[in-house]
Amino acid sequence: MARVNRPIEILLVEDNPGDVRLTQEAMKDAKLLNNLTVAADGVYAMDFLGTCLEPGGPPLPDLILLDLNMPRMDGREVLAELKIHDKLKSIPVVILTTSDAEIDVISSYEAHANCYITKPVDLEQFMKIVRSIEDFWFTIVRLPVR
Amino acid sequence: MLTQPPKLGFARKLLILAILPTTLAVLLCCGALAVDRVFAVERIALHNLTATAEMVAIHVAAPMSFSDTAAAAETLLVLREADDVASARLYDDKGAVFATYARGKKPGPLHDAPRAIGYETEEGWFTLTVPVTHKEKMLGRLTVTDDMGEWYSQLRRDIAIVVGVGIIAFGIATLLAVRLRRALVRPITALAATARDVSRNRNYTVRAARFSHDELGDLTDGFNEMLAQVQSRDAALERRADELASLNTELEQFAYVASHDLQEPLRMVGSYLQLIEKRYGEKFDADAREFIGFAVDGAGRMKRLITDLLAFSRIGTRGQVFKPTPLGMALDDALANLKTTIADSGAEITRDLLPTVHGDQSQLMQLFQNLLGNALKFRGKETPRVHVGAVRKDDHWQISVADNGIGIAPQYAERIFVIFQRLTPGQHPGTGIGLAVCKKIVERHGGRIWVESVEGRGATFFFTLPDERN
Numbered sequence: 001m002a003r004v005n006r007p008i009e010i011l012l013v014e015d016n017p018g019d020v021r022l023t024q025e026a027m028k029d030a031k032l033l034n035n036l037t038v039a040a041d042g043v044y045a046m047d048f049l050g051t052c053l054e055p056g057g058p059p060l061p062d063l064i065l066l067d068l069n070m071p072r073m074d075g076r077e078v079l080a081e082l083k084i085h086d087k088l089k090s091i092p093v094v095i096l097t098t099s100d101a102e103i104d105v106i107s108s109y110e111a112h113a114n115c116y117i118t119k120p121v122d123l124e125q126f127m128k129i130v131r132s133i134e135d136f137w138f139t140i141v142r143l144p145v146r
Numbered sequence: 147m148l149t150q151p152p153k154l155g156f157a158r159k160l161l162i163l164a165i166l167p168t169t170l171a172v173l174l175c176c177g178a179l180a181v182d183r184v185f186a187v188e189r190i191a192l193h194n195l196t197a198t199a200e201m202v203a204i205h206v207a208a209p210m211s212f213s214d215t216a217a218a219a220e221t222l223l224v225l226r227e228a229d230d231v232a233s234a235r236l237y238d239d240k241g242a243v244f245a246t247y248a249r250g251k252k253p254g255p256l257h258d259a260p261r262a263i264g265y266e267t268e269e270g271w272f273t274l275t276v277p278v279t280h281k282e283k284m285l286g287r288l289t290v291t292d293d294m295g296e297w298y299s300q301l302r303r304d305i306a307i308v309v310g311v312g313i314i315a316f317g318i319a320t321l322l323a324v325r326l327r328r329a330l331v332r333p334i335t336a337l338a339a340t341a342r343d344v345s346r347n348r349n350y351t352v353r354a355a356r357f358s359h360d361e362l363g364d365l366t367d368g369f370n371e372m373l374a375q376v377q378s379r380d381a382a383l384e385r386r387a388d389e390l391a392s393l394n395t396e397l398e399q400f401a402y403v404a405s406h407d408l409q410e411p412l413r414m415v416g417s418y419l420q421l422i423e424k425r426y427g428e429k430f431d432a433d434a435r436e437f438i439g440f441a442v443d444g445a446g447r448m449k450r451l452i453t454d455l456l457a458f459s460r461i462g463t464r465g466q467v468f469k470p471t472p473l474g475m476a477l478d479d480a481l482a483n484l485k486t487t488i489a490d491s492g493a494e495i496t497r498d499l500l501p502t503v504h505g506d507q508s509q510l511m512q513l514f515q516n517l518l519g520n521a522l523k524f525r526g527k528e529t530p531r532v533h534v535g536a537v538r539k540d541d542h543w544q545i546s547v548a549d550n551g552i553g554i555a556p557q558y559a560e561r562i563f564v565i566f567q568r569l570t571p572g573q574h575p576g577t578g579i580g581l582a583v584c585k586k587i588v589e590r591h592g593g594r595i596w597v598e599s600v601e602g603r604g605a606t607f608f609f610t611l612p613d614e615r616n
Contacts, residue, residue: 019416025421098410102464121413121449125449 007033011061014072026130036107042073068097083112164323176312207280222247224280232293238286254291285608333357350377401459416445454579466506480514493530503611516580521549548606
């Protein structure tokens with residue numbers, strides 16, 4: 001699989017600093033060179049994506065890891081806005097949340113989330129999941145070339 | 147429950163009550179009057195005739211003493227004034243006819259021989275004979291004949307009037323009674339109709355209409371007051387039920403949200419403890435590693451408790467709508483989930499033909515899975531044998547799950563269904579949620595669950611479920 005020789009861009013939308021740090025730790029061990037940008041809630045995330053679309057702005061993320069329950073603008077709203085946006089709707093969105101409520105799973109897929117993952121309590125499992133996300137989205141599937 | 151009221155019965159009874167005494171009184175009065183008239187007619191006739199005869203006898207005494215026949219006949223003509231006198235004849239002291247009077251129309255019979263003093267009746271004629279005296283000397287006799295037909299037709303007229311008055315009185319009494327009956331029956335029928343409406347539709351907002359200011363009106367008022375009390379009590383009960391329902395929902399919501407939100411910080415505790423262990427583990431001594439081990443283990447157990455609590459609270463809040471569910475299919479699904487456990491234990495699982503019930507398929511599957519899981523977990527030394535049975539009882543099904551495991555001492559038969567209660571924490575893993583979940587599922591389905599067991603000789607769990615039709 002042909003890859004552009006640049007670090008992969010990941011946007012993590014997560015309000016819990018503990019989870020942010022855990023994700024960062026897991027990414028440190030990742031096989032691929034990656035660039036993790038963190039947005040503390042939906043508003044920051046949308047602002048960041050806005051600057052990406054401006055000329056000379058930072059590159060658009062290749063993948064968005066999105067938490068559901070956040071202050072100000074939650075993951076559901078972010079997902080809804082992303083999926084109606086012409087330039088953003090092709091970015092895969094992974095819902096990464098503590099909620100395992102059936103209603104959250106169903107409504108996320110209905111809003112065109114690309115996958116839904118419940119955060120495990122166990123650290124090893126969490127690491128494994130983050131590595132699986134990276135493996136799946138950046139070595140197995142083929143993403144649109146920007 | 148009120149049956150169709152005997153409306154006519156009551157109305158007819160009232161009518162009879164109102165008319166019967168009047169009718170009886172009128173009949174008795176008329177009868178007495180008629181009998182009296184019948185008996186009185188002869189008496190009155192005799193009295194009238196006697197007065198007339200005696201008066202005439204006085205007036206003819208003078209002509210008779212002078213043997214003046216013409217004057218006597220002249221005197222007898224006075225009788226023309228008395229309508230009822232049909233004829234009269236005077237006899238002298240030797241018994242010969244002295245003078246005669248006969249009225250123009252329908253004259254009475256005339257006898258040639260003198261009659262005995264006194265009265266007699268013959269063929270509708272009434273004859274009275276009186277002596278004619280002058281200074282206590284008997285001069286002769288006067289016989290006066292009266293036409294009884296006149297009297298009888300008078301009597302018939304009288305009776306006709308009495309009967310007529312009776313009929314009119316009966317008619318008026320009936321009319322009044324019907325009117326009165328309507329006034330009496332209407333409030334009662336209205337009351338009965340309201341009572342029927344209340345009991346049939348459980349509608350306590352209706353009120354019976356009041357028609358009068360008498361005892362019936364008071365009865366209606368009393369009934370309405372009673373209804374108002376029932377209504378307010380009913381409303382209070384409904385409010386209470388609503389409060390309880392919303393309180394229950396709130397509690398379940400609380401348990402759900404609490405356990406959900408507890409997971410987040412718990413994940414932090416567990417994950418970062420593990421991260422510390424992973425990154426700095428080599429720098430720790432044995433004690434520190436043991437301490438961290440306890441902490442991680444504690445976090446893990448708490449996570450399981452929270453997950454179970456969440457599952458428990460979801461039975462009430464996240465249940466599916468009930469629909470006809472074949473229990474056999476629910477059992478199949480449960481067995482599929484337990485496939486590995488069953489294979490590992492070599493358990494034999496048998497079953498009766500299971501019915502279709504009205505319920506939540508996934509919860510019924512969970513129910514079987516928990517009971518079968520327990521049957522295998524609390525096994526004895528022998529190969530586990532589990533039988534799932536079904537017995538029809540009145541309006542519900544009684545399902546049983548019988549095993550040959552370690553059983554339960556009778557004193558714990560109730561406690562095992564309480565959340566997080568465990569009897570053998572050291573020997574068997576688990577949080578103690580399984581049977582509490584079973585109980586909640588069964589109760590949500592309107593049934594009950596219990597256990598019968600002899601310690602060391604297996605346990606049989608029973609639960610009831612309403613059948614598909616209910």
